[in-house]
Amino acid sequence: MIALIQRVSNASVTVDGETIGKIGPGLLVLLGVEQDDDQKKADRLCERVLGYRIFGDENDKMNLNVQQAGGSVLVVSQFTLAADTQKGMRPGFSRGASPLEAERLYHYFAEQCRKRGVETQTGQFAADMKVALVNDGPVTFWLQV
Numbered sequence: 745m746i747a748l749i750q751r752v753s754n755a756s757v758t759v760d761g762e763t764i765g766k767i768g769p770g771l772l773v774l775l776g777v778e779q780d781d782d783q784k785k786a787d788r789l790c791e792r793v794l795g796y797r798i799f800g801d802e803n804d805k806m807n808l809n810v811q812q813a814g815g816s817v818l819v820v821s822q823f824t825l826a827a828d829t830q831k832g833m834r835p836g837f838s839r840g841a842s843p844l845e846a847e848r849l850y851h852y853f854a855e856q857c858r859k860r861g862v863e864t865q866t867g868q869f870a871a872d873m874k875v876a877l878v879n880d881g882p883v884t885f886w887l888q889v
Contacts, residue, residue, distance in 0.1 A: 745785045745849070746776035746825045747793050751883035755818045757867040758874040765865035770815030772877050775853055776825025777846040778839050786849050788889045790856040793817075798883050806883075811862055819854045820867040820875055821846065843870065 749771050756766040773793055798806050799813035810817060823846060827835035840846065847869045857864040867873045 745778060745781040745789045745853075745889050747789055747887045748774040748776075748822065748825060749793055749796065749798075749885050749887060750774075750877060751798050751880045752818075753878040753880045755875070755877035757818065757820055757865075758876070759868050759871045765818050765820075765867055767816035767818045767863070767865055769813070769880070770863075771810050771817050772875070773817055773819045774822035774825060775819055775850055776822050777841040777849045778826045779841050781841055781845075781849055783849070783852055785889050786853045787856060789887060790853055790860070792887050792889065794857060794860055794862060796885065796887065798885065811860070816863040816865065817857050818865045818867075819850070819857065820873060821850045821869045 752770060752772050754768050755772040756763050794811060795809050797809050799808040799810065799815065801807040823840050826840040827837055828839055829835050850869055854864050854866045
Protein backbone atom coordinates (compact mmCIF):
# COMPACT_ATOMS: atom_id res chain seq x y z
CA MET A 745 0.00 0.00 0.00
CA ILE A 746 1.36 3.37 -1.04
CA ALA A 747 0.61 6.90 0.12
CA LEU A 748 2.02 9.93 -1.64
CA ILE A 749 1.45 12.64 0.94
CA GLN A 750 1.64 16.35 0.32
CA ARG A 751 1.51 19.04 2.98
CA VAL A 752 -1.03 21.53 1.66
CA SER A 753 -2.40 24.95 2.49
CA ASN A 754 -5.63 23.73 0.88
CA ALA A 755 -6.81 21.00 -1.46
CA SER A 756 -10.01 19.95 -3.16
CA VAL A 757 -11.37 17.27 -5.45
CA THR A 758 -14.06 17.87 -8.05
CA VAL A 759 -16.15 15.38 -10.02
CA ASP A 760 -18.36 16.54 -12.91
CA GLY A 761 -17.92 20.18 -11.86
CA GLU A 762 -19.00 19.54 -8.24
CA THR A 763 -16.56 19.81 -5.35
CA ILE A 764 -16.95 16.63 -3.32
CA GLY A 765 -14.02 16.99 -0.91
CA LYS A 766 -12.21 20.06 0.35
CA ILE A 767 -9.74 20.80 3.15
CA GLY A 768 -7.73 23.72 4.45
CA PRO A 769 -4.27 23.13 5.91
CA GLY A 770 -3.37 19.47 6.17
CA LEU A 771 -2.43 16.51 4.01
CA LEU A 772 -3.47 15.46 0.54
CA VAL A 773 -3.04 11.67 0.48
CA LEU A 774 -2.89 9.98 -2.90
CA LEU A 775 -3.52 6.32 -2.03
CA GLY A 776 -2.43 3.37 -4.15
CA VAL A 777 -3.54 -0.17 -3.31
CA GLU A 778 -1.44 -3.10 -4.48
CA GLN A 779 -2.10 -6.82 -4.69
CA ASP A 780 -1.78 -8.52 -1.31
CA ASP A 781 -2.63 -5.33 0.59
CA ASP A 782 -4.99 -5.85 3.49
CA GLN A 783 -6.51 -4.08 6.49
CA LYS A 784 -3.38 -4.63 8.56
CA LYS A 785 -1.30 -2.76 5.97
CA ALA A 786 -3.96 -0.04 5.74
CA ASP A 787 -3.88 0.39 9.53
CA ARG A 788 -0.07 0.64 9.52
CA LEU A 789 -0.05 3.12 6.64
CA CYS A 790 -2.74 5.23 8.32
CA GLU A 791 -0.66 5.28 11.50
CA ARG A 792 2.40 6.40 9.54
CA VAL A 793 0.55 9.05 7.51
CA LEU A 794 -1.13 10.60 10.54
CA GLY A 795 2.00 10.37 12.67
CA TYR A 796 4.48 11.66 10.09
CA ARG A 797 6.06 14.84 11.45
CA ILE A 798 6.10 17.28 8.54
CA PHE A 799 4.42 20.37 10.02
CA GLY A 800 6.34 23.23 11.57
CA ASP A 801 6.56 23.75 15.33
CA GLU A 802 7.06 27.12 17.05
CA ASN A 803 10.62 27.18 15.63
CA ASP A 804 9.39 26.25 12.14
CA LYS A 805 11.10 22.86 12.43
CA MET A 806 9.20 19.83 11.06
CA ASN A 807 8.26 18.33 14.43
CA LEU A 808 4.45 18.15 14.31
CA ASN A 809 2.16 15.61 12.70
CA VAL A 810 -1.13 16.53 11.04
CA GLN A 811 -3.11 15.98 14.24
CA GLN A 812 -0.78 18.12 16.35
CA ALA A 813 -0.92 20.85 13.70
CA GLY A 814 -4.74 20.79 13.69
CA GLY A 815 -4.88 19.84 10.02
CA SER A 816 -7.27 17.78 7.93
CA VAL A 817 -6.77 14.97 5.42
CA LEU A 818 -8.07 14.59 1.86
CA VAL A 819 -7.73 10.99 0.61
CA VAL A 820 -7.83 10.41 -3.14
CA SER A 821 -7.60 6.98 -4.76
CA GLN A 822 -4.61 6.86 -7.13
CA PHE A 823 -4.21 3.48 -8.83
CA THR A 824 -1.31 4.73 -10.95
CA LEU A 825 0.95 4.72 -7.87
CA ALA A 826 1.05 0.92 -8.16
CA ALA A 827 2.24 1.08 -11.77
CA ASP A 828 5.35 -0.72 -12.94
CA THR A 829 7.47 1.90 -14.69
CA GLN A 830 10.78 0.02 -14.81
CA LYS A 831 10.73 -0.86 -18.51
CA GLY A 832 9.50 0.67 -21.71
CA MET A 833 7.48 3.78 -22.32
CA ARG A 834 4.11 2.58 -21.04
CA PRO A 835 3.22 1.76 -17.42
CA GLY A 836 2.01 -1.69 -16.44
CA PHE A 837 -0.70 -2.13 -13.83
CA SER A 838 -0.44 -5.81 -12.92
CA ARG A 839 0.79 -4.97 -9.39
CA GLY A 840 -2.42 -3.11 -8.54
CA ALA A 841 -5.21 -4.64 -6.48
CA SER A 842 -8.48 -5.59 -8.12
CA PRO A 843 -10.90 -2.65 -8.36
CA LEU A 844 -13.21 -4.23 -5.77
CA GLU A 845 -10.42 -4.76 -3.24
CA ALA A 846 -8.84 -1.36 -3.94
CA GLU A 847 -12.16 0.38 -3.31
CA ARG A 848 -12.75 -1.56 -0.10
CA LEU A 849 -9.30 -0.69 1.29
CA TYR A 850 -9.55 2.93 0.12
CA HIS A 851 -12.76 3.43 2.13
CA TYR A 852 -11.31 1.47 5.05
CA PHE A 853 -8.19 3.71 5.10
CA ALA A 854 -10.29 6.90 5.12
CA GLU A 855 -12.49 5.53 7.91
CA GLN A 856 -9.41 4.69 9.99
CA CYS A 857 -8.24 8.30 9.64
CA ARG A 858 -11.63 9.48 10.90
CA LYS A 859 -11.59 7.00 13.80
CA ARG A 860 -8.27 8.50 14.88
CA GLY A 861 -9.93 11.90 15.21
CA VAL A 862 -8.76 13.59 12.02
CA GLU A 863 -11.25 15.43 9.83
CA THR A 864 -11.09 13.39 6.63
CA GLN A 865 -12.55 14.13 3.22
CA THR A 866 -12.38 11.82 0.20
CA GLY A 867 -12.59 11.79 -3.54
CA GLN A 868 -14.82 9.40 -5.47
CA PHE A 869 -13.34 5.99 -6.24
CA ALA A 870 -12.82 5.30 -9.97
CA ALA A 871 -14.20 8.69 -11.00
CA ASP A 872 -12.52 11.17 -13.33
CA MET A 873 -11.43 13.55 -10.59
CA LYS A 874 -9.88 16.99 -10.79
CA VAL A 875 -7.59 17.53 -7.82
CA ALA A 876 -6.49 21.05 -6.92
CA LEU A 877 -3.94 21.84 -4.26
CA VAL A 878 -1.54 24.39 -2.95
CA ASN A 879 1.49 22.37 -1.86
CA ASP A 880 2.93 24.02 1.25
CA GLY A 881 6.70 24.04 1.02
CA PRO A 882 6.56 22.13 -1.29
CA VAL A 883 6.62 19.12 1.02
CA THR A 884 5.93 15.71 -0.53
CA PHE A 885 6.77 12.21 0.75
CA TRP A 886 6.24 8.65 -0.52
CA LEU A 887 5.24 6.21 2.24
CA GLN A 888 4.88 2.50 1.57
CA VAL A 889 4.07 -0.50 3.76
